[in-house]
Amino acid sequence: MLYNIFIDPFVQMAQMPDLLVQTLWEGLVAGVLYALIALGFVLIFKASGVFNFAQGIMVVFAGLTLVGLYEKLSPSTGQGLGAFLALVLTIGVMFVLAWTIERVVLRPLVNQPDIILFMATFGITFFLIGFGESIFGGSPKKMITEQLLLPTGAIDLNILGGRVIIQKLDIAAAVIAGLMVAGLALFFQYTRIGRALRAVADSHKAALSVGISLNQIWVIVWFTAGIVALVTGIMWGARSDVSFGLSVIALKALPVLILGGFTSVPGAIVGGLIIGIGEKMGEFYWGPLVGGGIESWLAYIIALAFLLFRPQGLFGDKIIERI
Amino acid sequence: MSGAGLGKGDELLKVENVSLRFGGVKAITDVSFDIRKGEIRAIIGPNGAGKTSMLNCINGFYHPQEGAITYKGIKRGRMRPYVAASQGIARTFQNVALFKGMTTLDNIMVGRTLKMSSPFFWQLWRHGPAMREEVEHRRFVEEIIDFLEIEHIRKVPVGKLPYGLQKRVELGRALAMQPELLLLDEPMAGMNLEEKEDMCRFILDVSSQYGTTIALIEHDIGVVMDLSDRVVVLEYGRKIADGTPDVVKADQKVIDAYLGVGH
Ligand SMILES: Nc1ncnc2c1ncn2[C@@H]1O[C@H](COP(=O)(O)OP(=O)(O)O)[C@@H](O)[C@H]1O
């Protein structure tokens, strides 16, 4: 038994490096998507102190809106133009959503305890589910992957004495996610809005005293989180289907946040990758020992183990101080 | 930087019969006083007297239940800090409130937020008007940095600075707003003698060079007597004296309530 746990998996890794690389790659891709979801949480948490339960639903809602609009538009515009228009309109919808949430939810509740705001995000969740279903229907939809000019198919690599199969879409997902994170980092570091966002994240009262409008900042940060959700929705939807079932992936964000810290953008990214890779490795090499199915709970075990040693997360300052 | 038609010595801010309660706690009770353009107005009183609460009312953090605040001749309703800031009211905090992860330079740059006129979203495009503007503001901020003698810490994250310097950066951020009325909440608390002297000098220079009106909360009576033109004294949320430093110093109620208890 000890041999099976501590020795055999590593022997396998050494003997079949192609499988190891394949598993690592799959973990990496899953990790990138977890990281994106966690990133959406962190942005909102930093700027408004709200733990946004709705982030997972925002992913689905964005994906559903995109596909739904495409279905309505493409018969008259053709596929390519339809997809492009649907994308632009969906970005617009995410902005309207951010603006509405600020007006209807955040602004009236601003001086309420954080738990009230947390509960309000449950409200947003159910609103988005109901609203999305009533407009676009409840049945799962296929993501418009090719129409958005995302690559499909796979690359077959004959390396390391075996085969490694890499989906082109996964490469695109990793590259796009990387670009988006880099873009956000530059935005935060070098623009005036970015500076204001960092200021608000550091101290609300100081930001208010110099005349930064929290309302404006909230719209911007919810909109940014909406865009992150849209990208996540496209990538995730392309690998399965777009349906509200997808929102359970948001549950994966929690262990990522525990690992990375609730207030750290690098933490969200590194945490996402660790969880993604850890999960796939665990499932592949240790899963058979317990009859499989490790993937659904291993993330929590990793996060909990980590919590014991570093409660503030990898890069975080203070953990969940605000809820 | 001059107010709409206000000359030196005119009433810039008037507080009338203001009362502020937190549940059962009366932080301020029926306080009235005024601040004249160009003066340094000290607010003193023992701990818990309601001095900080008064500043919070003036810059829109708190909303008094009773009374009125008139600024530049206009009576204000319930106002947000954003509005106070855009009308030219800047402040520092008793327990330094800085953007700890950001550099000195960035902290002070944030103070320019309201002076930046190119539309918010223009900033995404770092060329043309937005870029020129950024450069101009940068120059202004460098002047403040020179003025406060903090060139050596321009690029240091302020969280790493000693307390005395943090207070100075916070003053810099407030000055970056080119305020008409500057509210300073115990700017010298926790400083050593040398730092205090520097800070006194800066406050006097701000007042004389820029003509900024200053409301100053300070515990060190010596400092207050040296710096201020007029002093208002609070105790348990009530005003107990108001006048020039000499008059206030000689007031028996003040001696009993405040000077007597060893501050
Ligand atoms: N946000 C608040 N909530 C409840 N009580 C407050 C709040 N702010 C101030 N107080 C109370 O108001 C009174 C005056 O406080 P403060 O204005 O800070 O005094 P000072 O600055 O003169 O030391 C104190 O009793 C304080 O506890």
Ligand SMILES: [Mg+2]
């Ligand atoms: Mg105080």
